[in-house]
Amino acid sequence: MVTIAGSGMGPYTFDNLNIDFEPFDFIFCDQNFETDLENVIKGSFKVVKEKILKNLDKDILYIVSGSPSFFSGAIFILNVLKRENIAYKVIDNTSSLNYMLAHEGLSLVKTGIVTLHGKSDIDLENFLVKENTFIICDENTPRLLSKAMTYLDEEDYTITLGEHFGYEDEKFSFPSLKHIVQNPPKMPYSILLKRNFKVLPTISSEDSIEHENGMITKSYKRHVSLQNLDLVPNLLLWDVGAGSGSVSIDGFKRYKVQSILFEKNKKRAEMIKNSLKKHKILSTKLYIGEASEDYKKEESTPDRIFVGGGGAKVIKELDYLYGKLAEGGLMVANFVTLEHLTTAINTLKKAKIDFDIKSISLTTYKMSLLMPEPERIMHQIIVKKVS
Numbered sequence: 001m002v003t004i005a006g007s008g009m010g011p012y013t014f015d016n017l018n019i020d021f022e023p024f025d026f027i028f029c030d031q032n033f034e035t036d037l038e039n040v041i042k043g044s045f046k047v048v049k050e051k052i053l054k055n056l057d058k059d060i061l062y063i064v065s066g067s068p069s070f071f072s073g074a075i076f077i078l079n080v081l082k083r084e085n086i087a088y089k090v091i092d093n094t095s096s097l098n099y100m101l102a103h104e105g106l107s108l109v110k111t112g113i114v115t116l117h118g119k120s121d122i123d124l125e126n127f128l129v130k131e132n133t134f135i136i137c138d139e140n141t142p143r144l145l146s147k148a149m150t151y152l153d154e155e156d157y158t159i160t161l162g163e164h165f166g167y168e169d170e171k172f173s174f175p176s177l178k179h180i181v182q183n184p185p186k187m188p189y190s191i192l193l194k195r196n197f198k199v200l201p202t203i204s205s206e207d208s209i210e211h212e213n214g215m216i217t218k219s220y221k222r223h224v225s226l227q228n229l230d231l232v233p234n235l236l237l238w239d240v241g242a243g244s245g246s247v248s249i250d251g252f253k254r255y256k257v258q259s260i261l262f263e264k265n266k267k268r269a270e271m272i273k274n275s276l277k278k279h280k281i282l283s284t285k286l287y288i289g290e291a292s293e294d295y296k297k298e299e300s301t302p303d304r305i306f307v308g309g310g311g312a313k314v315i316k317e318l319d320y321l322y323g324k325l326a327e328g329g330l331m332v333a334n335f336v337t338l339e340h341l342t343t344a345i346n347t348l349k350k351a352k353i354d355f356d357i358k359s360i361s362l363t364t365y366k367m368s369l370l371m372p373e374p375e376r377i378m379h380q381i382i383v384k385k386v387s
C-alpha cells in the first residue's frame with residue numbers, strides 16, 4: 001500500500017500531518033524535511049522515486065511539500081501504481097493555491113495553474129488564459145515572467161505576491177513585475193496574476209496589424225501557412241523575414257507557440273513591436289537586423305521555421321536553417337516570385353533535402369460590380385527534418 005500525503009504549508013516538518021506513522025515500513029520525503037523518525041528516507045525526487053519503486057511491496061508513506069497540486073512531483077509514481085494495479089491512497093492538505101484564492105475571494109474555476117518551479121519556459125497553454133493565473137515559483141520565476149511578458153504593459157495585469165505561507169512572517173503584497181525582478185522574494189512564495197485585458201480573435205484582420213503596403217501575409221494565406229506548420233502549444237517558431245509579424249502573432253493567439261522574429265527593416269520592426277503589444281503576445285523575441293546574420297547568433301533550437309522574407313541571402317541558406325531545426329521539425333517558406341522559388345529549389349536540391357511544393361491562389365469579387373480581383377499566386381515549400 002502506498003500513501004501519498006501533502007505536508008501542507010509552512011516549515012518542512014510533519015507537524016501539519018494528522019497521520020499515524022507507526023504502520024509504515026518506510027517514509028519518503030524531500031531532503032529538506034526535519035524529523036526524528038527513524039524509518040524516514042530523504043532525498044531529491046529522483047532518489048526518492050527510485051527507492052519507492054523498489055519497495056512497492058511494502059507499506060509506504062510519501063510526504064510531499066505543500067503545493068497547489070501537492071502530488072505533482074509524484075505523477076510518475078501514481079501512473080506506475082495504476083498500471084501495476086497497486087493499492088494507493090492520496091491525502092490532501094491545505095495548499096498555497098487554496099490559501100491564496102480564499103484570501104483574495106476568487107474561484108478556482110476562473111484560475112489557471114502554472115508551475116515554474118524548475119522550469120525554463122512558461123506553459124503558454126495555461127498562462128493568462130483564464131482571468132487569473134496562479135504560479136508555483138522558484139528563484140528564477142521573476143526572470144522568466146519578465147522575459148515572457150516583454151510586450152505587456154503594467155496595466156495589462158495585476159500581481160498578488162504571497163510569501164512564506166504558514167510561517168510567522170507570511171505576507172501579501174501587490175508589487176510591480178520590475179520590483180520583483182530587482183528584489184526577488186525569498187522562497188517559498190507564490191504569485192497570482194490577474195489578467196486585465198480581453199483576448200482578441202485568433203486570426204487577426206489585416207487592419208489590426210501595423211504593416212507597410214504589401215508587407216503582410218494575407219489572412220487566408222496566413223491561415224494555410226499556420227496549418228502547414230503543424231503547430232502545437234509551446235513549440236518554438238522562428239519567423240524569418242517577419243514583415244508585419246502576423247504569422248508569429250496569430251501563431252501565438254491560435255496555437256500558443258513561442259516565437260523569435262527576424263526583421264531587418266527598422267520601420268517594420270517598430271510596427272511589429274506595436275502589434276505585439278496590441279495583441280498581447282507572450283514569450284516573443286525580436287531581432288532587428290540582417291536575418292542571415294542574426295539567426296546565426298541565436299542559440300535556441302527551433303521546432304518550426306517560417307520563412308516569409310529575408311531576401312536572397314536567406315533563400316540561399318535554407319539548408320542552414322534546415323540544419324538548425326529540431327529533429328522532426330518543419331520549415332515552411334513562402335514565395336511569390338519564380339526567381340526566389342527557383343533559388344530555393346536549387347538550394348535544397350543541392351543539399352539533398354527533400355521538400356514538397358504547394359501553390360495557393362485566390363480570386364475575390366467586388367460586391368458592387370462582381371469584377372474578379374485576382375491576387376498573386378503564393379508558392380509554398382514545406383520541409384520536414386528527418387534523422
